[in-house]
Amino acid sequence: MEAIWSWFEWLYEAHGVNLSIFYDSLDRDRFFFGLLTTIRLSLICIVASVVIGVVGAWLQTSRFKWTSRLVQGYIQFFRNTPPLVQLYFFFFAIGGVLPKVPDASGHMVPPIGNFTWAAISLSFFAGAFNVEIFRAGIEAVPKSTSEAAEALGYTRLQSYIYIILPLAFRVCLPSLNNNLVNLVKTTTLAYVIAVPELLYVSSQIWSDQFNVREMMNVLLFTYVGLVAVLVFMMHRWEKTLKIPGYGR
Amino acid sequence: MSGARKHRSVGGTGNLAVLKPFSLHNAAPSAWRLQPGHGYMLFAALVLFVLVGEVQAAPARPSIIATMWKWTPFLLQGFAFNILISFVSIIIGTMAGAALGLGQISVSRPIRAVSWTVTQFFRNAPWLVLLFYCIFLIPFEFELFGVTIPFPAWIKAVIGLSLPVMANFSEIVRGAVQSIPDGQWEAAESLAYTRRQTLWLIVLPQCIKRMLPPWMNLYAVLTMATPLVSIVGVGEGMTTTGEILAAENRSDLLIPFYMYLLCLFFIYCYPIARWTISLERKFAVKI
Amino acid sequence: MAESDWTPDQPMVSAKDVHKSFGALEVLKGISLDVMKGECICIIGPSGSGKSTFIRCINALNPINSGSILVEGQEVNDPQLDKLELRKKVGMVFQQYNLFPHKTALQNIMMAPIKVLKEDRDEVEQRARHLVKKVRLDGKEDSYPGELSGGQQQRVAIARSLAMRPDVMLFDEVTAALDPETVKEVLLTIRELAEEGMTCILVTHEMGFAREVANHVYFTDRGVIVEHGPPKTFFTEAEDPRTREFLSQIL
Numbered sequence: 001m002e003a004i005w006s007w008f009e010w011l012y013e014a015h016g017v018n019l020s021i022f023y024d025s026l027d028r029d030r031f032f033f034g035l036l037t038t039i040r041l042s043l044i045c046i047v048a049s050v051v052i053g054v055v056g057a058w059l060q061t062s063r064f065k066w067t068s069r070l071v072q073g074y075i076q077f078f079r080n081t082p083p084l085v086q087l088y089f090f091f092f093a094i095g096g097v098l099p100k101v102p103d104a105s106g107h108m109v110p111p112i113g114n115f116t117w118a119a120i121s122l123s124f125f126a127g128a129f130n131v132e133i134f135r136a137g138i139e140a141v142p143k144s145t146s147e148a149a150e151a152l153g154y155t156r157l158q159s160y161i162y163i164i165l166p167l168a169f170r171v172c173l174p175s176l177n178n179n180l181v182n183l184v185k186t187t188t189l190a191y192v193i194a195v196p197e198l199l200y201v202s203s204q205i206w207s208d209q210f211n212v213r214e215m216m217n218v219l220l221f222t223y224v225g226l227v228a229v230l231v232f233m234m235h236r237w238e239k240t241l242k243i244p245g246y247g248r
Numbered sequence: 249m250s251g252a253r254k255h256r257s258v259g260g261t262g263n264l265a266v267l268k269p270f271s272l273h274n275a276a277p278s279a280w281r282l283q284p285g286h287g288y289m290l291f292a293a294l295v296l297f298v299l300v301g302e303v304q305a306a307p308a309r310p311s312i313i314a315t316m317w318k319w320t321p322f323l324l325q326g327f328a329f330n331i332l333i334s335f336v337s338i339i340i341g342t343m344a345g346a347a348l349g350l351g352q353i354s355v356s357r358p359i360r361a362v363s364w365t366v367t368q369f370f371r372n373a374p375w376l377v378l379l380f381y382c383i384f385l386i387p388f389e390f391e392l393f394g395v396t397i398p399f400p401a402w403i404k405a406v407i408g409l410s411l412p413v414m415a416n417f418s419e420i421v422r423g424a425v426q427s428i429p430d431g432q433w434e435a436a437e438s439l440a441y442t443r444r445q446t447l448w449l450i451v452l453p454q455c456i457k458r459m460l461p462p463w464m465n466l467y468a469v470l471t472m473a474t475p476l477v478s479i480v481g482v483g484e485g486m487t488t489t490g491e492i493l494a495a496e497n498r499s500d501l502l503i504p505f506y507m508y509l510l511c512l513f514f515i516y517c518y519p520i521a522r523w524t525i526s527l528e529r530k531f532a533v534k535i
Numbered sequence: 536m537a538e539s540d541w542t543p544d545q546p547m548v549s550a551k552d553v554h555k556s557f558g559a560l561e562v563l564k565g566i567s568l569d570v571m572k573g574e575c576i577c578i579i580g581p582s583g584s585g586k587s588t589f590i591r592c593i594n595a596l597n598p599i600n601s602g603s604i605l606v607e608g609q610e611v612n613d614p615q616l617d618k619l620e621l622r623k624k625v626g627m628v629f630q631q632y633n634l635f636p637h638k639t640a641l642q643n644i645m646m647a648p649i650k651v652l653k654e655d656r657d658e659v660e661q662r663a664r665h666l667v668k669k670v671r672l673d674g675k676e677d678s679y680p681g682e683l684s685g686g687q688q689q690r691v692a693i694a695r696s697l698a699m700r701p702d703v704m705l706f707d708e709v710t711a712a713l714d715p716e717t718v719k720e721v722l723l724t725i726r727e728l729a730e731e732g733m734t735c736i737l738v739t740h741e742m743g744f745a746r747e748v749a750n751h752v753y754f755t756d757r758g759v760i761v762e763h764g765p766p767k768t769f770f771t772e773a774e775d776p777r778t779r780e781f782l783s784q785i786l
Contacts, residue, residue: 080517081510082472084479085486089506096502148633148692151594152647152699153622162650166637185374192479199377212384220373220381227372243637244679 018211021218027205034201035222041119041197042184042226048123049183050176053130060135071131078128083121084189090121091193118190126183133179137172138164170241177234181227188223198222294507312504319492319505326488327512330474333484336406337474338467341413348414349421355443363418370415375408375473382408383480405477413470420462424455457531464524468517485509541608547572547734548593548703553602555588562588564758565602570703570736570751575729577737577745577766580755581781586738589755590705593736594625607702623652626696630708632688634680640691641667641676644698652699659698666694670724686717690724697728704728706737742785746770754778 008022021031056075060068078086095117100108112120141164149159191199198219206215310318351363370378386404390397428451436446478486489509493501546569555563562585570576578586591597593604595611595618604611606624634643644663648654667676670690680688689709696704706725710718722744729735729748739745745752746766753763754773762778763769773779 076518076521077510077514080468080472080521081513082475082486084473084475085506085510085513088486089503089510093502093506096499142633144629144631144633145635147596148629149635151596151622151627151629152695153619153651154647155619155651158650162646163635167635170637181372185372188374188376191376199374199380203380216377216381216385219377220369223374223377224369224372231372244682 018209018214019218020205020209020211021215024209027209030201030205031198034196034198037115037195037201038184038187038197038226041115041122041187041190041195042230044119045122045126045183045187046180048119049126049130049179052123052127053134056127056131057134057138060131061138074124075128075131078125079132083125083186084192086125087118087121087189087193091117114193115190115195118187118193118195122183122186122189125186126179129179129182130176133172133175134168136175137168140171141167170243173234173238173241177231177238180234181230184227184230185223294504294511309498312501315496315498315501316504316508322492323485323488323508323512326483327485327509329484330471330513331516333402333406333409333474333477333482334467334471337409337413338470340406341410341470342417342463344410344414345417346421348418349425352418352422353425353447367415367418367422370411371419373412375412376476376479378411379405379408379476379480382411401480402477402482405480405482408480409470409473409477412473413466416466416469417463420459420466421455423462424458425451427458428454461524461528461531464520464527468520468524471517471520472513485512541605543572545608546570546605547574547607548736549603549605550589550593551603551605553589553592553604554600555585555592555597556600562758563592563599566755566758566760568753568760568763570734572702572734573732574750575733575735575737575748576751576753577739577749578753578755579739579742579745579781580761584755585758586755587707590627590707590736590738593703593705594627595621596627619651623699624702625705626699626701626703627705628689628692628696628707628709630711632680632685632692632712634688634692634695636680639677639679640672640683643680643691644695647695648698663694663698666697669697669727670694671720684717685713686720689713689717689721693721693724693728703734703736706735706739708738708740710739710741740785742770742782754781756781 005023008019012018012020012023020027022028056071059071091114095110095112098111101111103109145167146159146164149163154162187197188199190197191203194200202215202219206212209215348363348367351359352367354360354363382404383401386399386407388399388401390399425447432450432454433446436450441450474484475486478484478490486509489505493505548568548570550569551567553563553566554561566585566589568576578590580586588597592599593606593611595616599612602612606621609621609624610616611621634640635646638646641660641663644666645656645659648659648662649656664676667673670693672687672690672694675683675687675691680691683691693704693709709725710721713721718741722741725735725737726744726748737745737749749766751763752766752769754761754769754775754777756777762773762775764772770782773782
C-alpha cells in the first residue's frame, strides 16, 4: 500500500500531477469520507424516493378526488421546477423559519441539519418522478390480464399483489434505473448547502492543494464509476427478474 | 450491411408473443393527466404562503406583496438570463449532439466506439461537476492569430451546460434512428439507395417526429439546470433572488421569494411539459 | 340464498331476457337460453352481435342491466352475489389466453387454487400435474408462457380454469388468435372435455366443431338469438334469411 502512495508522491514531484488524495493521509481521509457521504445520501434518497413513488402511485388510484389531485400537484410542481431552487427553498426558506432548538451542549441549533435537508429535498424531487413511473407501470399491465385473474376468483387486492404489481414492477425497472442514476448525479447539489459529499470535499482539497485539474478529473471518473456500479447492479437485478420469452 | 443495424434489436419495443405490447412509452402519456387546475393550485399555494407571511409581518415594515412587486422587474431580469442561457446551450448542445449521435450509428467501428464512449461519459457525469470542469479548466481568454478572444465565465458556463445536453441528444438521435424498422433500410437498399442516401432521405426525416418530444423534454431539463450557474458565480435568477433577500434582510420574505422564483420556473416549464405530452400522444397514434 | 333449491335436472345455466348496454349502445336485447348439465352449446354469429358480451355476463365480468342469469340456481344479477362462489363454479378461457407471464405453466395452474381457494399445496400440485398431462403438455410444466406457442398457451389456460374444478366452462373465441395448425389441438382438448360430460358454452367460429360436438347451436345477430337448434337440423334447415346468409358466407 505504502508503495502505491509513494508512487503518487513521485508522480507529483516528477510530473507535477498532484493527486494528493492518494499520498496525503488527510486528503485521503477527506475524500473517502466525501465518497461515503455521497453513497449514504444516494442510498437514503433511493429508498425514500421509491417509497414516495409506491405510496404516491397507490394514492393516485384512490377514489377520493382530492388525494389524487394533491399528488398530481406535488408531482407537477417538483418535476417542473429546478431541483437546486427546491433545495434552497427547503434549506433556507423552510429551514430558516423553523424555530431553533438547544443541542446537547445547550447551543441553539436548527432542528434539521443540512444533510437531512438535502435528503428530504432530493427524495421529494426524485419521488415525483417515481410516482409517474410506477403508475405508468401499473397502467401498462393489460386489463385482460387482471380480468383473467378476476375470472379465476382473485379479489382486487390478491390480483394486485400476485399479478399486477409483479408485472408492473418489471415494466418500470428501466425507467426506474434512469431516474435513480439521475438521483445519484443530483446529489452533487448538496454541495451548495455545505453537505460534505464528494464535490464539496473535493473543492476543499483543491483550494488547499491548488490541484483543480487533477481533482476535476478524479471527480468525473468517480461519478461515472459510481453510476456504472449502480447501472451494473440494476441490470443484474433486471436480468434476474426477466421472464423467459417475455419482451426482448 | 452495417453494424448499426445489427444492434438495433437491443433497444426499442417489439410486439410480444404473449400479450399486447407492454410499452411503457405508450403508457406514459396517459399516465400524465395534466390539467389547468394544477396551475391554479400553484397560484393558490403562493398566495397562501404570502398571506401567512403577511400575518406574521410586523406592521411597521412594507407588506410582502408590495416588496415582491417592487423587486419584480429585477427578478424578471435575472430570470431572463436563465432563459438566455438555456437558449444558447440548447443550440450548441443540439448541434454537437446531432454530430455525436450520427457518429454512434456510423459504419466505421472506431467512430462508433469513440462516439459511444463520449456520449456515455458525459451522460453519466453530474451536470454540476461538468459545469465546474468548464469554469475552472477553460482559460479565460484565447490567443488566436495574435488576437486575444476573451472567454467570460458565462460563456464557459454555457459550454458546461451544453456538454450533458450534447450527450443526451446524441442518445435521442441514436434511439430514434434505431427505432425505424429494419424494413425501411431493406426497402431502400433494394431500391439501390446508398447508405448515406437512405439515412438522409428516408430514415432521418422519419426520425424528426420521434425526436421532437424527447428533445423538448431535454430542453425543459436544461432550463431547470440553469440555476446551477449561480454556484459558479454567473448571475441569473437564483443570484438575483439571493441579492434581493440580502438587501431586504427579512426572514419573513424567505418563503415568498423562493416560492416566487419556483413559480417563475414552473410557469415557463409546465407548458413545455404539457406540449411535449400532447405531441407524444399525437405522434404515438401515427407511428 | 336460493341456490340449494337447484337440482341437476334443472338447467345448469339459465338466462332469461338478458339486456346489456354500454352507454347508449344496446348490445344484448333480450337473450334467453338454457344449458343442461353435461351439454355443450355453441354460440355463433357475426362479430359485434353480442355473443362475447353475453358469455362474459355469465361469470359476472360484465354486469347486466336487466333480466336474469341463474347458474345452478344462483342469480348472477344480484348485487349481493358472492363472486368467488360463482367463479368457483364457472371457469373461463379467453381469446388472448391471458396467462400470467411471470409464472411458469404449472404455477399458472396452481396459483388460483392455492391463493384463492386456500387449498393444500401438495394436493393442488398433484392435480395440476395431472391436468398438464390431460391437455397433453407433459414436459412443459416449467416453461414460461412466453416460451410456449399460442396453442400450448391456450391449453395451459384451459388447465388453469379446470384446476378450479368448475361445473361450467366458458370458451370465448378461444381459437380465434391461433395459427390454423394449433387450432386442432385446442379443439381436441375441448372436445374431450365435452365428451367427459363437462358443461361447455363456446363462442366460436369453428363450424366444423359446432357441427360435430355441440348439442345445441345458437345463432345471434344484433343482440338477439335469431335461431337455434340441434346442429343436425340447424346447419341444413336454417329458416331465417340472416342465418342462411351467415352460414353461406362462412361454410
